[in-house]
Amino acid sequence: MKKPSLIALATVITTGVFAQQEPIQFTAKGIVTLSDADMSASALADGNLYRSKTSRDVLTVIKFPLDRSGQNMATAPISNSSALYDKAAVVTPNGRFAFVLEGHGPLGDSVSTLKDGVKGLPAAARMFIVDLAPAKPTAKVVSVGNLPMAITINPQGNTLAVASGDAGKEMRLVEIDNTGTPKRVVTAPSPVPNARITDMVWSPNGNFIAYIMEDTQEVGLMKYSLDASKKPNLVPHGKPIKVGGLPATGRFSPDSKFFIVSDIKKGANAQGAGKGELFVVQFSTEDTPAEHKVVSQLAAGESGEAMTVSPDGSMVIVANAGQSYQPFGNAGAGKSSLSVYALDKEGKLTLANEYPFDGIMPQSIEFDKSGNAIAVAVSEYLDYGDRTGAIEFWKVTKGDKPSLEKMAGKISVPRGCHTVRVY
Template sequence: MKKQNLTIALSMLAGAAFAQQAPIQFAAKGIVAVSDADMAASALVDGNLYKDKGTRDALTLIQFPLNRNGQNINTALVSNSMTLSDKTIAITNNGKLAFVLEGRGQVSDSLPSLKNGIADFPATNAMFVVDLSGAKPAVKFKFPTGPSLSAVTLNPQGSTMLVASNDAGKEIKIIDIDATGKPTRVLVAASPTQGQQITDLVFHPGGQFAAYTIGATGEVGLLKYAIDEKTKKPYVIAHGKPVKVGAMPGSGKFTPDGSFFIIPDGKKALGAGGTGAGEVFVVQFSTEDTAGEHKIVAQAATPEAPEAVAVSPDGSMVAVVSAGQSYAPFGTAGAGKSTVGIYSLAKDGKLTLGNEYPFEGVLPQSVEFDRDGSAIAVAVSEYLDYGNRNGGIEFWTVTKGDKPALAKQPGRVALTRGAHALRVIY
């Protein structure tokens, strides 16, 4: 009898344990993460790389549901650079292909510190095409796309990408691709602002326009993407005049219906003195056949150094991750202290802060919602850890409403250090 009671008790205990929620709740098929392993975030201040011998840049494919032993987390070696933040990657809507700009090449394990800043990392012109269709990501091939690459965006159909470079007079590359990701045609166009490099490109959800950012002038504008009726070749042309969005605009996102473009402004480059409080702007582009006035419809304050934004699938919320001075050398007061904020976004574009949440992590540069807006994921470059240093993905549960809120989830995914870009496979 006692043995029978024990069996029943163990069975009930097991049932209760299995009924508990997993430490990570995120509604998606997967997440693709990119890590720049040989660039310590604090090198932006003191130049020290703190490289571990043999650690290499990576692309990680995380597939849900997660397995505690990591069987659903697999990596491929893909050279990349955190200087491109989360603008370094685009994936097809079906989640089968990823396109990764190298931006800057890797340096040898024997180089302990930077003497010439970022210039010590060799500039490259390569794009990697990565197969995500299997359990493990695999690099299919790479091809040249132009010097000093800064951003890539893929149209909703997955047939054409736009790539920004500093190739004088050819700053925009228009690359048609086939179903395997191979380029079938490469065309070029000049920057809408003569002589100025585009620092961000984002296709509009409709595919007929793309937003561009000029970091040097602090402006965002709109390109019209079209097909020439006679030659059948695609082209881009400026559509209306750009608008000023601060001094150091980052990477932006359209709302799902394309009504607004959300972009953070960090005010100045990351460095020893910090950047001061930032802002996030809501821009309304004119997409009429004859361009009207593009305008800022709202803006809101953010903590120091806003790095990236995400818009919920229903367009009602905006998440902003801010680095503060988390990238400072260990021992500095602000080192390892970052913030994520959640805002409501009204139909007229007005932003209202729900709340801000400090968390431990160095230089977060990417944030994404899951498919139903119930959770967000944040890429963290590394932590205030000594010895083996890893990056990671942190997760928050979202409470929706007029004043949205976040609750930190207890679990996280460990990544190769230098994690700086995420894309969600829905």
């Protein structure tokens, strides 16, 4: 039998006869993730941390195209808290800098249980400015007020808005220069006196910032502007409106027309949170604002705080943690799901498909730049020993009834992964 020559084999390989599609298809320059090593997800139910004394909070940078050797991944020891879900970080549009709220400080190595849930976590006031360009990311630290809860960045990538726990300074505008360094900080009080802001989202058109207040079950709007001296201002625009029992996360549609809010009803706990709801809010953005209004609401999954909107505005995808965070012996442990909704031009949501998957406490989800794939942050799995978290990927099929297909590959990251940012 005649043996094939090396030239013939090379020809077969280069012409693609043996070529196969990569297990992860994702259009992006990179992904930034945060992992909270202090917390096990089940601590929300039983207080047990199941910590490794050698593990530490970390930021992971993953650059595309992917490399099986891991040469395209780098980490930095950045303290962070999963109690903020995916509200803790933003990345500049050019992918140069990440800004990370610490949220809560690290626990001592001797601490093995939480006595009072997330309320027992140490207070913090720090923001890390992480330069993603070096092979090993570097960080600077600044203060942004006690117990910061959420951060958002304007479309131009030169101004941050931070929700602070400081009374009378609940909102901070932080202007940054091209090195990521703050050059001016302007504070503003909460639109509702003494009410804590728990989420903030800059509108895609850059003119407004939406806010959520869990304690008062309200969502509202602030108008952003620059005065004659180029000093930034935030002014309440219209009155906030009630939405649900525990509004948690909000996302604008790409045209800034709608603001979708996930109402989780209850925080994660030993009894479970029960089903949630989704609200679609249409803000009044006229110079003299009329009342904001809810144009659509729909029953949703359990503990569905993680949410994303497609780049074309046609769909909303929610990652439902369910009771995946329960102790391993619980029937719901390790079981999560994705819900896919169609969003029409009038703001009506329609459930298109649901997909169960194995993974604990998915807390963050984002589309790639093409809108043809999503990345989902998974805190950990029903694993013992040296546990890890991961970024899982799903292919998106658009249409009147959009659907998902799970990709074969995933990217393992340190356990406690709760944030994914695509740039």
